[in-house]
Amino acid sequence: MNGGNQSRVLLVGNPGVGKSTLLNALVGSAKFKSGVSFGKGLTEIVQWHEHNGVFYGDTPGLADTEMRKKAAAEISTALRATGKYKLVFVVTQESGRVRPQDVTTIKLVLDALPEDVPYGLVVNKVSSKLMQTLTSDSQALRTFFTALNCGHRATPFFHFEQFSAELEDSDNVVVSPGKDFSAFLAHLPQHVIEPATVKDVQADQYAATIEAFEKQLDALRQNAEEQKQEFARQRAQLEAQVRELEADRPGFLKRFFRFVLPVIGNLL
Numbered sequence: 067m068n069g070g071n072q073s074r075v076l077l078v079g080n081p082g083v084g085k086s087t088l089l090n091a092l093v094g095s096a097k098f099k100s101g102v103s104f105g106k107g108l109t110e111i112v113q114w115h116e117h118n119g120v121f122y123g124d125t126p127g128l129a130d131t132e133m134r135k136k137a138a139a140e141i142s143t144a145l146r147a148t149g150k151y152k153l154v155f156v157v158t159q160e161s162g163r164v165r166p167q168d169v170t171t172i173k174l175v176l177d178a179l180p181e182d183v184p185y186g187l188v189v190n191k192v193s194s195k196l197m198q199t200l201t202s203d204s205q206a207l208r209t210f211f212t213a214l215n216c217g218h219r220a221t222p223f224f225h226f227e228q229f230s231a232e233l234e235d236s237d238n239v240v241v242s243p244g245k246d247f248s249a250f251l252a253h254l255p256q257h258v259i260e261p262a263t264v265k266d267v268q269a270d271q272y273a274a275t276i277e278a279f280e281k282q283l284d285a286l287r288q289n290a291e292e293q294k295q296e297f298a299r300q301r302a303q304l305e306a307q308v309r310e311l312e313a314d315r316p317g318f319l320k321r322f323f324r325f326v327l328p329v330i331g332n333l334l
Contacts, residue, residue: 072149073120073256078141078175079156080127080167084190088156088227088247089124090240093117098124110136112144121149128174128272129167138269141175146261152254153185157214162196162206164213166283170276173218178265184307186223186254187214188247193229200226212297213283220300222307225250255311 075092077085086098097115110133113124123144126137145151155175157168176185192200200207215221227247286293 072147073152074114074123074147074149075120075152075154075251076123076125076144077154077156078125078171080129080165080171083127083156083158083168084227085156086124087241088188088190089115089122091242091247092251093122094240096240098122112140114147121147123147128171128267128269134269134272138174138267142178142264142267145175145179145259145264148261149258150256151183151259152251152256153179153183154188154251154254155185156188156190158191159189159196159210162199162210164210164283166276166279169214169217169279169283170272173275173279174267174269174271176218178267179259180263181219183257183259184223184255185221186225186250187221188225188227188250189214190227191229192226197226197228208297209286209293212293212300213286215300216282216286216296217279220303222304222311223250223254 077089079085089098090096093115094117097117098113110126112126114121116122125141125144126133128134128137128141130137145153155168155172157165157172159165172187176183200210211224225247230241286296
């Protein structure tokens, strides 16, 4: 499966966030094991499946205590497969709050990569009520966005995937990908990742990193001024990325925000 010109879509996220279900939707069949699992994640090793000339990859999650070291090694291996990557982190939320384990996973994986590697964020299983809140309340959106991007470089490539009752407590169900998710993935830039530039994902830093994030997230919730400053930092990063992308592909971001990310576009 190695090859510098091979197109790859790699999903990274913790157990239960719905990576496998999203991948099954993209390839049109139950190639990736998905469903309810008690105690640990269903994915234990990196799985690749080719569909229409693209290799889609599923990875184990770092939040699984028993599997953490192996999961870190598997993710590192997946990032060294060579090719043109679309890297996507999949996360969920709890009552509208960002989960520290998701932010920790994002940071540890990004720390293993060069800073110029673009990535996308999918917030999965979003209820219709929360979606309505995020699309109508700019302060709620800013709070959520700031928490999810704290401690690591932010990304303008962001998607909310609504919860599907059809998938609840079901194993290996295949549904068609939503048009918004398909558009998000289509617009996400590819990037060639050279294997030699990928560091090992540091599983032994997980405990200290999540502890630091839990404190930072609590501080952001309780301190409006600190939240404002963190959002300003993230916004500056996003605007720099937008300028760079616009220079390379004129009009790209305008189309992207108009058709794919009108919610996040309102933050810039």
